[in-house]
Amino acid sequence: MLYHGTTKLNADSIKEEGFNITVPSIVEVERNQRYKNKTIGSLGYGLYTFENNARLAYEFASKYDKVDPIVFEISVEFPENSLLDLTQENMNTMFNKFCRIQSNTKHGEMIYNQIRKTRKVNVYAGIMIELFILFLQKKFKVKILGVKRWEETFLPGTKYSIGPNAIEVTIRSSNLVSKNNFKVLRKENLDEA
């Protein structure tokens, strides 16, 4: 099961209209004008969730809504070959191989230099994921609808990085999350989930 924590303000909108997941293309500029302030996470674009960890979703949301953070429980079945699962050794090896090779190309160096110049080091991992997804799509004709990897989520009181503390999963298509397969998790049920 996947858990997504957010503010009450945002949750009200989701309850009413469902999840509106948008995934801009990293290689298209014009189309992305509508996503002017959209940032990219370490797993690329998409709806971010925690796998089997409702408590962490709640604590994460609490950073942004101290009064009434909300956790959604989402049941998603990714179609075969659509989940880029980097918790699997083989897939992670392939991803690292891709990153290593691309970083030594002319365009790879230009991307790295742009990251350094603009001091956006935090977005590099997400860009690599988006490029790898694009590569898989072009080379192997597979459409990636989600990415899964161990990640570190900083919580209140965390002073320094201590390494990954949860498996995060992104959902890259609204079609995977209909109103029938998500619900609000009651606060008293957080630790049972």
Add this chain to the structure above:
Amino acid sequence: MKLNEINFTKKDVEDFMEELNVNAVLENIDKMSANSESKFSSYNLNKYTNSISISFKGVQLSNYAEKETLSKVNTDDLTTDQNSEYRVINILNGEFA
């Protein structure tokens, strides 16, 4: 082919990178927020991008508010609803890390 069975060569990646519209990627990087906690701002907030604003002590704050203006707000003075919106505005502006 199954995802976990894929394999590729160095040349496959080099060819892909050579064909990449790198200028578009660079331009997109320019537009990205440096905020690493994008897992919050990346979901379902895009519809607010052009609409969120709150009025606080005569100052209209929006998702395009200047960092300096945002920093003047004492969040203790905000109502719960205003506080939520203020946080969203900050996140959209990449001010919450």
